[in-house]
Each structure stands twice: as structure tokens, then as C-alpha cells.
Amino acid sequence: MHISSQQIADPYYEQEAFPIAKLDPEKLDYYYALVLKELRQDMTLQSDQRTERKTLEYGYSYFEMENGVFEYVDPPEFLIKLGKEVCKALRKPPESFSNFIISLYEPGYHLEPHADIDYQSSGRHGFYFSENVYGVILEPDATGHLYFVHYEGEDPIPPLDLKPVYSLKGEQGTVFSLQGQYRHAPYFHGVTNVTKRRISVTFRRVLTGTPNQ
Ligand SMILES: O=C(O)CCC(=O)C(=O)O
Numbered sequence: 391m392h393i394s395s396q397q398i399a400d401p402y403y404e405q406e407a408f409p410i411a412k413l414d415p416e417k418l419d420y421y422y423a424l425v426l427k428e429l430r431q432d433m434t435l436q437s438d439q440r441t442e443r444k445t446l447e448y449g450y451s452y453f454e455m456e457n458g459v460f461e462y463v464d465p466p467e468f469l470i471k472l473g474k475e476v477c478k479a480l481r482k483p484p485e486s487f488s489n490f491i492i493s494l495y496e497p498g499y500h501l502e503p504h505a506d507i508d509y510q511s512s513g514r515h516g517f518y519f520s521e522n523v524y525g526v527i528l529e530p531d532a533t534g535h536l537y538f539v540h541y542e543g544e545d546p547i548p549p550l551d552l553k554p555v556y557s558l559k560g561e562q563g564t565v566f567s568l569q570g571q572y573r574h575a576p577y578f579h580g581v582t583n584v585t586k587r588r589i590s591v592t593f594r595r596v597l598t599g600t601p602n603q
């Protein structure tokens with residue numbers, strides 16, 4: 391697989407640990423146009439010292455679930471199909487996603503290093519996301535990259551100035567699966583400062599109850 395777009399600084403890096411692929415160009419054009427249309431609506435601004443991004447969320451909303459609200463908002467049909475294309479491009483079985491986030495990063499926006507809620511942290515939240523978290527980069531940015539840090543310190547969340555163990559210089563249509571060691575603490579992922587604009591979509595399956603892992 392073509393991985394030249396990836397800067398690998400982690401000697402333990404393996405392609406299997408963080409699979410990437412590309413969406414077919416025709417499909418990319420089709421879904422990109424639909425996502426741009428979707429972005430015409432009012433978006434939610436997530437803004438604090440650690441994060442700045444605008445989001446549109448469908449299915450069960452992460453932000454709502456954090457407040458104990460489990461209300462399902464139907465995603466547009468094309469997002470369900472895009473999720474299937476992302477899995478297909480990565481040669482993964484299709485999943486029934488129930489959380490979809492369109493993220494729009496404007497100049498200076500960034501996403502703090504975090505680990506998506508997993509079975510280990512489900513107790514604190516009452517829900518968690520399944521093992522594979524998928525993403526597609528619909529508009530890459532020159533400086534806004536998905537990156538990973540390794541942090542085993544005392545704080546529940548890592549500081550913002552850690553050196554990435556690697557970063558993904560994604561291209562338009564790059565798809566990835568967050569899984570294995572990079573899916574869980576002590577690895578955390580984020581997005582570095584954006585220069586112009588970056589658009590990505592995250593696909594996750596929401597689970598509740600006792601994890602059987
Ligand atoms: O924008 C991205 O590529 C990553 C988004 C992300 O990590 C998340 O929504 O949890």
C-alpha cells in the first residue's frame with residue numbers, strides 16, 4: 391500500500407496498526423460535493439483552550455451523550471453510504487455506524503490530543519465507541535494533520551506540547567481506521583493547527599452496557 395504521504399517517526403509503526411487507503415476519485419468528488427452542501431447549515435462551534443472546530447453530528451451525539459441524552463438523529467443517507475465506502479476502501483467489513491461527525495477546521499483551528507471513548511473508559515461515561523473508528527479527509531490542509539502522541543503521565547489528558555510519534559499528512563480522499571494500540575491510551579490523537587481549512591468525517595458505532603472484551 392502507498393504510504394509515502396505518511397511521516398513515520400515511530401520505530402514501532404506498522405501499517406497494520408493504522409491502516410490508510412484512498413477513496414476512489416469519482417466517489418470522492420460525489421461525496422465531497424454533498425458534504426460541502428451539508429456545511430451550509432449552522433454548525434456547532436467547539437471552542438476552548440484545547441480545541442477549536444465546527445461540527446455537524448448525526449446519530450447519537452457525543453456531546454449529548456456526555457450529558458446523558460441518547461437521542462438518535464437520522465444522518466443524511468449519503469453519510470451512511472460514505473461510511474460504507476470508507477470501510478470498503480480499507481477492506482474492512484461494513485459497520486452500522488451510529489455516530490457521524492463532520493468536522494470543519496478554519497484557520498488556527500485544531501483538535502486537542504484525546505482518545506475516543508473506549509471500553510476501558512466506558513464506566514465513566516455510560517457509553518463507548520466500538521474498536522474501529524473510521525475517518526475520511528475530504529479537504530486536507532497544509533499544516534492541519536492528524537497526529538499521535540504517547541502519554542503516560544498523571545493527568546487524564548495529555549499536555550498540548552508533546553512531540554508527535556507520527557502524523558498523517560493526509561491527501562484529499564485519504565481514509566483511515568483508528569484501531570489497535572493507536573485507538574487507546576496511552577496513545578492520543580489530535581489535529582495540528584490548520585492554516586486554511588480542513589474537512590473530515592468521523593464514523594463510529596456507539597455501544598452501551600458492559601463491554602465483553
Ligand atoms: O478530524 C479528524 O481527522 C479527527 C477527528 C477526531 O479525532 C474525532 O472526532 O474524534
Ligand SMILES: [Fe+2]
Nearest residue numbers: 504505506579
Ligand atoms: Fe478522535
